[in-house]
Amino acid sequence: MTFRRSPTRGRRAPTGMRNLLTDESGQTMLEYVVIVIFVVIVMFIAFRIVNGTIHRSVQRASVSIEG
Secondary structure (H helix, E strand, C coil): CCEECCCCCCCEEEHHHHHHCCCHHHHHHHHHHHHHHHHHHHHHHHHHHHHHHCCCCCCHHHHHHHH
């Protein structure tokens, strides 16, 4: 592990830790995960609404055929 002197404290800070803290690739992946979760929730709600609408339509059609 390579160490560099920190200009503020006089201690040596590992460059690996600094790279980890400044790396933004994980942030991008987190944004994609949040978007996917949001889309899945919206799809679930939409399917529930469509399912209820189809169910009511089928019930009305079966009542009108019987009656």
